[in-house]
Amino acid sequence: MATTSSSMTSEQLQELANRHLWLHFSRMGAYQRGEEIPIIVRGDGCYVWDDHGNRYIDALSSLYCVNIGHGRADIAQAGADQAKELGFFTNWSYAHPKSIELAAKVASLAPGDLNRVFFTSGGGESVESALKLSRQYHKLTGNPNKTKIIARNIAYHGTTMGALAATGLTYARQPYEPLMPGGCHVPNTNLYRLPPGYGAENLAEAIVEQIEFEGPDTVAAVILEPVQNAGGCFVPPDGYFQRVREICDEYNCLMISDEVICSWGRLGEWFGAQRFGYQPDIITTAKGLTSSYASMGAMIASDRLMEPFLEGNNSFVHGFTFGGHPIASAVALANIQAMEDEEVIENVRENEGYLRAMLESMMDIPIVGDVRGAGYFHAIELVKNRETRETFNDEESEDLLRGYLTGELYGNGLICRSDDRGDPVVQFAPPLIAGREVIDEIGSILRPVLEGASERLGLQ
Numbered sequence: 001m002a003t004t005s006s007s008m009t010s011e012q013l014q015e016l017a018n019r020h021l022w023l024h025f026s027r028m029g030a031y032q033r034g035e036e037i038p039i040i041v042r043g044d045g046c047y048v049w050d051d052h053g054n055r056y057i058d059a060l061s062s063l064y065c066v067n068i069g070h071g072r073a074d075i076a077q078a079g080a081d082q083a084k085e086l087g088f089f090t091n092w093s094y095a096h097p098k099s100i101e102l103a104a105k106v107a108s109l110a111p112g113d114l115n116r117v118f119f120t121s122g123g124g125e126s127v128e129s130a131l132k133l134s135r136q137y138h139k140l141t142g143n144p145n146k147t148k149i150i151a152r153n154i155a156y157h158g159t160t161m162g163a164l165a166a167t168g169l170t171y172a173r174q175p176y177e178p179l180m181p182g183g184c185h186v187p188n189t190n191l192y193r194l195p196p197g198y199g200a201e202n203l204a205e206a207i208v209e210q211i212e213f214e215g216p217d218t219v220a221a222v223i224l225e226p227v228q229n230a231g232g233c234f235v236p237p238d239g240y241f242q243r244v245r246e247i248c249d250e251y252n253c254l255m256i257s258d259e260v261i262c263s264w265g266r267l268g269e270w271f272g273a274q275r276f277g278y279q280p281d282i283i284t285t286a287k288g289l290t291s292s293y294a295s296m297g298a299m300i301a302s303d304r305l306m307e308p309f310l311e312g313n314n315s316f317v318h319g320f321t322f323g324g325h326p327i328a329s330a331v332a333l334a335n336i337q338a339m340e341d342e343e344v345i346e347n348v349r350e351n352e353g354y355l356r357a358m359l360e361s362m363m364d365i366p367i368v369g370d371v372r373g374a375g376y377f378h379a380i381e382l383v384k385n386r387e388t389r390e391t392f393n394d395e396e397s398e399d400l401l402r403g404y405l406t407g408e409l410y411g412n413g414l415i416c417r418s419d420d421r422g423d424p425v426v427q428f429a430p431p432l433i434a435g436r437e438v439i440d441e442i443g444s445i446l447r448p449v450l451e452g453a454s455e456r457l458g459l460q
């Protein structure tokens, strides 16, 4: 067993996990039927180790989280030092130095006048906060009927009941309906499979049509990721976000940039909005803010949105006990400092082309249909027929992803994401410290597995 602070054997951990731990978004029955729960015990840089001592490249940064890489004693130490000084105090009515310093730091890096930072414990809470702020802002400024949210098909914005209304994934919504009313969906920017009637140049017009359909005086906000994760790293066409900004201004809707994944260097800028040159009213973030050494998120709002909350006795009647947790704040400050000192964002800019070229070099394998993404956030879409772009039916996709790819990639030491929430894709989001040798290593594991998938399906 690899080095870990746990005194338990692999067998004991497996047994207890199977009996007591409820994994998220997981088919727990498979483990009851004998499949082994993967247990990760240690990390260092771009690598993690399981309880059997096997090493893996963490080419998903532990779910787009560990931007600075694993095993940073200095970041852990920042949390420990803070714990000794002030282990916890809340941001409900009180402040403390680390959340103040962090709010100022975040505001200094965020685009334009996004100067007001409301801390949360994670991405879903950040989105929830943005949706509630949108509603209350409109109520305070004389538009009480503006309550609806426009989001995009297949987009994932979190699982809490409000965020779920924005999430555009039927399978994640259906078990919990009825949801918060007012979640409306428009086409995403899947340029490989444009919806009928749309080209790359007029995709944003779908938002206008939806606003007109719902009634402009009922729409509070439009929420979008800079690069949409679910579906497989959909990048925006040129001018898309500029047009969305115009639409939001024209219809008095707030523009929420959900950057739970796309901030903190993931796209080669501090924030995804900076990569695509647009100015949102709100950014929601989490994950890379602390490189997930502590759980923390934030909603960053513009000065304009804050104005009505500075008047009279108004207040944002919303909060979370752990928002702005001092330990998480100290960890976030240390993480941002490390990113600056070590020029981590520059590393992404320097090597994103190399990552992309490695993935594009797989285009000779018949199952590889498309390569897309930005920064250290890329996807390969898998197809049955590259000429016609024919995709797989549900059964084929299930067999391909769960019956083969996920296990083969993991078994060969590569953690990435095989996903069929849209059409089947494999996603890559390595820690932002990854250099060319790590990218080469990802490629050397990926190629034979994709070739094996093609052969298994008889594709040529």
Ligand SMILES: Cc1ncc(COP(=O)(O)O)c(C=O)c1O
Residues within 6 Å of the ligand: 122, 123, 124, 125, 127, 156, 157, 158, 159, 225, 229, 258, 259, 260, 261, 286, 287
């Ligand atoms: C774009 C986006 N928004 C919101 C969330 C929800 O974040 P969390 O899982 O921290 O609640 C996620 C999670 O991956 C996400 O990718």
